[in-house]
Amino acid sequence: MSVRPRALVLQAPGTNRDHDAVFALELAGADASIASLLDLADDPAPLDAAQLVVVAGGFSHADALGAGRMFALSLDQVIGDRLRAFVDSGGPVIGICNGFQTLVRAGLLPGALGHNASGSFQCEWVTLDPQPGVCVWTEGVEPVDCPIAHGEGRYVHPDVAELERNGQVALRYRRNPNGSDADIAGVCDPTGVVLGLMPHPENHVIARQHPLHVRGGGGGLGLQLFRRGVEHTRRS
Template sequence: MRPRVCVLYADGTNCDRETYYAFEKAGGAPELVHVNQLRSGERKLADYQILVIPGGFSYGDDVLAGKVLAVELTSFLADQLQAFVEAGKPVLGICNGFQVLVRTGLLPDARMGEIKVTLMTNDSGRFECRWVYLRVEESRCIFTRGLAGQLLYLQAAHGEGKFYTSPRVLEAIEAGNQVVFRYATPSGEPTGAYPYNPNGSLGAIAGICDPSGRILGLMPHPERFVEVTQHPNWRRPEVKSLLKEPHGLAIFRNAVAYAREM
């Protein structure tokens, strides 16, 4: 079975086709679905096994990054979204999609309307586009099964990626093992130092999941490294010898495998 994947996009989304390709390569059956198709009833979220909100600049990020799409989801599609989550189906938000998930309340606690964390303007005050190292933490996240302790190399490209919250909420996220990715040095040590941490995120946090591990949001782009040739230095022999598999592919493969088990 090839699980059906809803690649949800809106005006301004620009990473939908790359995300489509990543899920297709991982064994899924992705479909590009505009948010208006869900609102009109032309498509039903219940017909899909995986939901992904890809990166880009939905609605131009005119208010806050991801805010308008988050409001649209919680205002017009709340019942469909809630039913999807309660059915235990995986949800993935990449970059702008992560921003959407925190502004719906689906992260960190899968409670729509309860906004506890945010993604702020980068400490550098500018858009950061660079490849970064991510340490995969021990967690219940279904997207990173078998990856804990590994160091991934992925591209980050965002202007509002600084993970920020109150000390109390941060403590709860850490205690609940909901941190999935941390920005790290090339040796694998979590860091707040620029440029390895491109935005100044608290706790070097680059991605989190909900308590169930089925909802994941991360700022770097795994869909931009599902082919070896997408690595910036793939031609160098020392790099090619280390790349048994592109670092982003396992995240999509794990989602597809989980959906098949349901």
């Protein structure tokens, strides 16, 4: 019987999809717990013991200075070196929505996330097409249906061609909801272990959550991504 890998969900004041991420991780076969940066400043042991890290979505510090900026700053101060060492050792990290914005600002992922082209927060379902490349989280994954819920999700990168050459474009929107460059919904670091994406795969982990379920329809579960992450911990 395989041991369930330990997953740690990082949160800051205003993170609010941490419990949704825990539910998804548990369903994907991990033992998940939540730690705030305040907890880790007291005692970093849970991070040292983790085999998979999620930077969860929400409105850390109310997005007061722009999404993820304050979270990134404190992340860097409190656990920056440990998190970089975790990534260097091949540990899988996923930043979802505000977590993506945070990892970009912290320099672990390329590009930037600006205000949606609509100028507004948008909550709607999207279909994500996994792209061929280096990302361990999306390898062999079927297209995923899940919701977006963000106001600052327009992905911007000065050289998308370079990202593509490196295989770092992990997920594309089938229909671009927010004006992201080249329909990019998710990108990874050059090694493929760190994935950031704006949509919320943790909110489509059982069939009933799909809005077309009542019509007998549905689509690919976001759970696939968490399963890939968990499988990666078993490989490494």
